[in-house]
Amino acid sequence: MNEQATEDYATEKPKRTSERWFDATWTKVHPLSPVVRGGLAVVAIPGLLLSYNWQSWMDAWEAFRSGEIQRNVESNPMPFLLGAGGVLLVVALIFAGFALSWWFTRYKITAEHVMVKSGIFVRQHRQARIDRVQAVDLRQPLLARLTGLAELKFEVAEGDGTAATLAFLKRSQAEELRSEIMDRAAGRSESPAEVEGFGEVPGGPGSAYAGFTHPGDAEAAHRYDPCAAHDPYAPIHPTPTGRAAAGLHRAAHQDRLIAKVPTGRLIGSVLSGWGTIFVLVIVVMAVVAVGIGLAVGSDGGSVSIWAVLTGAALPAVIPMGIAAITIYYQQFSSGFGFTSTATSSGLRVRYGLLETTNQTIPPGRVQALQIQQPVLWRPFRWFKIVVTVAGYGIGEKRSVLLPVGRLDDVMVTAAEMFPDLQVENPEEVFTAGLTGSGTKLGYTEVPRRARFFDPIVRRRRGFRTTPTALMFRDGRASRQLTMVPHERIQSLSLTQGPLQRRRAIADIFIHSPAGPFAAKLKNQDLDAVKDLFEYESDHAAQARRYSDRNQWMRLEELREFERKAAEALAAPEEPSTTGPAHPAAPLTYQEQDPRDR
Amino acid sequence: MPAEPIDPTGVTWTRVDERYITVKFITGILGWVITLAVVGTPIVLDTLGVFGGIPLWIKIVVSAVLLTWAAVDLWLIPRRIRAIGYHERQDDLLIRRGILFQRVVAVPYGRLQYVDIEAGPLMRRYGLCTVQLKTAAAATDAVIPGASREEGARLREELSVRGQARLAGL
Numbered sequence: 001m002n003e004q005a006t007e008d009y010a011t012e013k014p015k016r017t018s019e020r021w022f023d024a025t026w027t028k029v030h031p032l033s034p035v036v037r038g039g040l041a042v043v044a045i046p047g048l049l050l051s052y053n054w055q056s057w058m059d060a061w062e063a064f065r066s067g068e069i070q071r072n073v074e075s076n077p078m079p080f081l082l083g084a085g086g087v088l089l090v091v092a093l094i095f096a097g098f099a100l101s102w103w104f105t106r107y108k109i110t111a112e113h114v115m116v117k118s119g120i121f122v123r124q125h126r127q128a129r130i131d132r133v134q135a136v137d138l139r140q141p142l143l144a145r146l147t148g149l150a151e152l153k154f155e156v157a158e159g160d161g162t163a164a165t166l167a168f169l170k171r172s173q174a175e176e177l178r179s180e181i182m183d184r185a186a187g188r189s190e191s192p193a194e195v196e197g198f199g200e201v202p203g204g205p206g207s208a209y210a211g212f213t214h215p216g217d218a219e220a221a222h223r224y225d226p227c228a229a230h231d232p233y234a235p236i237h238p239t240p241t242g243r244a245a246a247g248l249h250r251a252a253h254q255d256r257l258i259a260k261v262p263t264g265r266l267i268g269s270v271l272s273g274w275g276t277i278f279v280l281v282i283v284v285m286a287v288v289a290v291g292i293g294l295a296v297g298s299d300g301g302s303v304s305i306w307a308v309l310t311g312a313a314l315p316a317v318i319p320m321g322i323a324a325i326t327i328y329y330q331q332f333s334s335g336f337g338f339t340s341t342a343t344s345s346g347l348r349v350r351y352g353l354l355e356t357t358n359q360t361i362p363p364g365r366v367q368a369l370q371i372q373q374p375v376l377w378r379p380f381r382w383f384k385i386v387v388t389v390a391g392y393g394i395g396e397k398r399s400v401l402l403p404v405g406r407l408d409d410v411m412v413t414a415a416e417m418f419p420d421l422q423v424e425n426p427e428e429v430f431t432a433g434l435t436g437s438g439t440k441l442g443y444t445e446v447p448r449r450a451r452f453f454d455p456i457v458r459r460r461r462g463f464r465t466t467p468t469a470l471m472f473r474d475g476r477a478s479r480q481l482t483m484v485p486h487e488r489i490q491s492l493s494l495t496q497g498p499l500q501r502r503r504a505i506a507d508i509f510i511h512s513p514a515g516p517f518a519a520k521l522k523n524q525d526l527d528a529v530k531d532l533f534e535y536e537s538d539h540a541a542q543a544r545r546y547s548d549r550n551q552w553m554r555l556e557e558l559r560e561f562e563r564k565a566a567e568a569l570a571a572p573e574e575p576s577t578t579g580p581a582h583p584a585a586p587l588t589y590q591e592q593d594p595r596d597r
Numbered sequence: 598m599p600a601e602p603i604d605p606t607g608v609t610w611t612r613v614d615e616r617y618i619t620v621k622f623i624t625g626i627l628g629w630v631i632t633l634a635v636v637g638t639p640i641v642l643d644t645l646g647v648f649g650g651i652p653l654w655i656k657i658v659v660s661a662v663l664l665t666w667a668a669v670d671l672w673l674i675p676r677r678i679r680a681i682g683y684h685e686r687q688d689d690l691l692i693r694r695g696i697l698f699q700r701v702v703a704v705p706y707g708r709l710q711y712v713d714i715e716a717g718p719l720m721r722r723y724g725l726c727t728v729q730l731k732t733a734a735a736a737t738d739a740v741i742p743g744a745s746r747e748e749g750a751r752l753r754e755e756l757s758v759r760g761q762a763r764l765a766g767l
Contacts, residue, residue, distance in 0.1 A: 390733060490734035493702035495695075496603045506603050511734035518736065526602055534605060537689050537703035 026106035026117070033105065033168045034098035036143045107166050114154050114164045114181065128154045128164040133185040134365045134391045135346075136178050137398070138358035140171070145356065150174040154181065155391035182345030182360055258347065258416055259402055259409040261338040265382070269404035270335070272376035275327040282320045335403035342416055349401065359398060363417045365389050368484040368512045368519055369401070371410055371434060375477040383410045383434065387417065388515025396516045407431070419485050422467040429464065433473045433481040443473065446523045450503045453523045463508075463521055463532065470510065470536065472521045482519045484510050486539040494533050496526075508532060601693075603701055608691060610682025616723045617743025621674045623719060629667040636663060683741050690730065690756065692739050704739045708732040709760035712753045716746070728752050 050057060063069045073080050105118040115127040137153040144150060149168035156164075169177065333353035341348045346362035367388040377383070385402040392398050402413050411430065423429050425441075432441045437459040439445055444462035446454045454461055457476045464471045470489070472482040489510055496506040504526040510519035524532075604610075640660060643651045676696055684691045689705040713729040720726060726749040730739040744752065 490708050490732040491702060491704040491737040491739065493700055493738075494603050495698065495700045496601075497699075498697045501602060501699075504602065509736065511732065511736040513733045514735055530603065530605065533701075533703065537705065 026108045029102065029105050029107065029166065030149055030168050030170060031102055032147050032149060034101045036141070036147060036149055036168050038098075107164075109177070109181070111184075114166075116164045116166060126164045128156045130181060130184045131187070132156045133181060135359060135361045135389050136182055137360075138174055138178055139355065140352075140357070141355045144168055145354075150358075152178060155389070178360065179345060182362070186345060186362065255341050255343050255348075258340040258342050258412055259338075259405050260340075261335055261403055261405065263336070265404055266332065266335045266338070268380065269377065269382055269384075270328050270331045272380070273331060273374055275324055275331065276376060277374070278327065279320075279324045282324070331403075334397050334400070338403050340402065340413060347401065347413075347417055351403070357398070361387070361389055361401075361417070366417050366485075367488045368482065368510075368515060368517075369414065369418050370483070370517045370519075371414070371481045373434070373475075373479040377404070378479075381407060383407065385410060385413055386516050388512050388517070390513040392515070394514050394516055399516045407434075410434075414483075418483060419468040421469060429466070429471075430481075433464070433471050433483075434479065436473075444524060444528055447503075447505060447525045450500075450505045450523050453500070453503070453505070461521065461523065463524065465532065465535065470519075470532075472510075472519055474521065480517075482517065484512065484519050486536065488512065489536055489539075492533065492536055494529060506530075510536070601699055603699055604693065605691065605701065608684045608686075610684055610693060612679060613681050613683075613741065613743040614725055614745045614748070616745070617725055618675050618678050620719055620723050620725060620743065621678060622671065625671055625674055629671070633663060633667065636660075678743065681742065685755070690739070692730075692741060702737065702739050704730050704732060704737060706756065706759040709756060712756050712760075714749050714753055725749075730756070 060069070069080075100120050101118075104120050104123075105116075107114070107116045109115075112130055113127045114130060114133075115125065117123065117125050133154050133156055135155045137151075137155070139151045139153065140149070141151075148171055150171045151165060151167040152169065152174050153166075154164045166174070166177075168174075333355075334351060336351060336353040337356075338349070338351040340350075343360070346360050346365070349357075349359045349361065351357060367390060369385065369387045372384045372386065373382065374384075382404045383402070383406075384400070384404055386396065386399045387401050389399065401417060402409060405413070411427070414430070420426070421429060429441055432443060436443070437445070439462075441464070443464045446458040446461050448458075451458050457474065460476050460479070461474050463473070469483050469485050472480075472484075474480050474482070490513065491511045493509045493511070494506050495509070500506060500523065505523045506526050506529050507520060507522045508524060508529050512519060521529075600606075600608075636659065639651065640656050643649060643656065673696070677694075680696050680699075681694045682692070688707075689703045691701060691703050693699065693701045710731045710733060713731060714726050715729065716726040720743075724746050725743050726746050728741040728744050728749050730737065730741075732739075741752070
């Protein structure tokens with residue numbers, strides 16, 4: 001019973017009773033929604049009924065063909081009428097249920113909120129603050145694709161669950177709505193006057209960006225550019241009627257392909273991914289099991305190879321094989337047709353074999369980014385990118401920015417979604433983080449005195465700071481590079497065990513909202529890591545004031561960002577030049593920030 | 598307690614209330630009594646001859662291990678609690694804990710989403726509470742157990758004010 005929620009809104013329209021908890025301003029979803037939402041069940045339940053009693057249905061069909069049923073109906077119609085009436089009643093009830101569920105599902109978009117109400121008996125009211133929207137997903141399950149419908153999911157920062165789901169709308173309508181919500185979340189649907197004022201800012205933010213060097217050299221011209229995002233065409237049509245036109249216009253103007261995954265590469269990556277390692281382990285275990293079985297069996301002298309194989313190995317191998325196929329299929333289907341496009345509202349990622357998903361992730365919402373390389377991908381020089389976005393939670397599937405890509409794909413994607421590193425040789429620093437080892441280019445490693453703790457990964461396990469981000473690299477056989485923008489760090493901790501204390505080393509953890517990976521680095525030199533701790537806690541506290549990027553496209557935010565960037569560049573001593581083991585004294589933003597006065 | 602190697606330099610920790618040691622002793626002893634009762638029942642029954650079959654050496658080893666563990670655990674309580682400390686800096690709050698496995702966490706005030714104050718019946722009896730700091734990251738795990746009620750209220754006020762002053766979205 002959601003009477004509380006109802007009453008909040010009852011105040012809007014005094015004449016509304018608790019019976020009618022929505023009015024004409026609430027919009028209905030598409031009439032086919034309940035059927036699509038029912039999904040497979042709508043098809044499967046009648047199918048199950050039919051197949052379960054297959055013999056009886058066949059008998060009935062035989063009886064019908066031979067005319068037995070017709071004769072029975074003529075002699076005694078009553079049971080048949082009842083039966084037919086019952087079937088009709090069930091169909092009518094199901095239909096009524098669908099119709100009611102459709103009638104009671106309504107949504108409303110106000111200036112500040114997306115609100116969804118649903119439920120016939122137990123009523124549910126969900127709302128999401130638009131300026132807190134972290135990302136928007138447009139999902140199309142198989143049935144929805146067949147009917148041309150789509151589901152919209154608005155992810156907000158609060159809590160782990162999805163805040164508001166609109167299921168289902170026509171695809172075109174859903175797309176329009178998405179771009180409108182993203183525009184508002186970005187604060188871009190401000191009045192045109194303000195946007196023009198923005199253009200007059202001397203050397204607007206584009207110039208600040210242009211000053212940075214960039215990992216993807218060829219793509220430097222295509223980088224994420226807030227000026228382009230502030231396309232003067234876009235805000236001129238903020239009205240609902242002009243929305244579609246504006247959307248099209250933007251699409252024509254700014255969308256550009258970032259990365260695409262060819263099916264061949266995807267199949268290769270799936271076959272050489274973790275699933276295969278899993279299979280290899282199983283095979284080895286099976287072989288060992290058979291070997292042991294033979295060795296033991298040979299004592300008795302009567303056990304054949306086949307008896308051992310069928311007796312011991314097969315029952316274990318079959319479920320394992322099913323599991324492996326499931327892993328392969330999931331990876332394949334969630335990477336199928338993967339395309340990422342840079343749009344004005346963020347990176348648009350599209351993937352899916354039967355069920356397609358269309359995610360939009362604004363760059364300002366990326367809390368942390370990790371580039372991974374499983375061991376078997378190394379000969380192909382493939383990488384995978386996963387990100388932490390608040391609201392996506394720890395599930396891996398939706399957090400993938402690039403399921404498999406070459407180094408240049410990785411650089412372009414990272415450049416799009418991650419702040420510029422702001423170092424002289426970003427490409428080298430980036431590559432060193434991915435594949436390098438040792439202390440070159442300002443990276444640290446596990447000190448020699450602690451090689452006992454990390455005999456294998458010692459030279460890879462290290463960190464480096466840049467003016468914008470903290471980079472952790474790790475892993476010898478399978479490699480990872482984790483990058484966290486300083487201003488996105490929620491909190492951080494140092495830990496040290498008794499043995500580590502004797503070797504003067506410690507672990508550092510960077511805390512981000514729940515995501516598919518954790519940023520932690522073990523066994524670093526104590527002094528280096530203490531300096532890093534001080535540097536990051538200072539930086540996190542101060543950079544924070546610059547980046548209330550709830551509405552990350554707003555004029556003042558961009559100005560703020562520009563000034564911060566300029567200061568970072570002008571700062572005489574940068575951690576990148578002095579080496580990360582001794583991060584420079586915190587930059588003195590504090591005195592210059594008007595918000596502190 | 599002298600500064601440990603991982604403590605940030607120039608930080609003097611505020612310790613939690615001494616009464617928290619008493620609370621911990623009570624809960625610790627209670628917990629061990631229950632554990633010993635559960636494990637001890639078969640040993641006692643066996644010794645009384647209700648049922649037999651447990652070798653003597655198992656009985657001796659199990660009771661010796663458990664009793665030593667309980668003694669060490671209880672003996673360490675005061676040191677563990679004196680190892681808990683916090684320190685309010687200009688922009689963040691530091692919290693430390695641990696003797697063998699030590700941890701120092703820094704929570705910038707601007708990251709605070711809310712401050713939780715919690716007190717069970719025993720804690721209330723001794724005028725104590727547990728202050729918990731929540732950020733958007735679950736891993737933050739910043740807890741000050743056993744602050745006095747006044748200190749808890751002061752911390753909450755202080756942290757809320759500082760958090761507000763520096764608060765922004767995610």
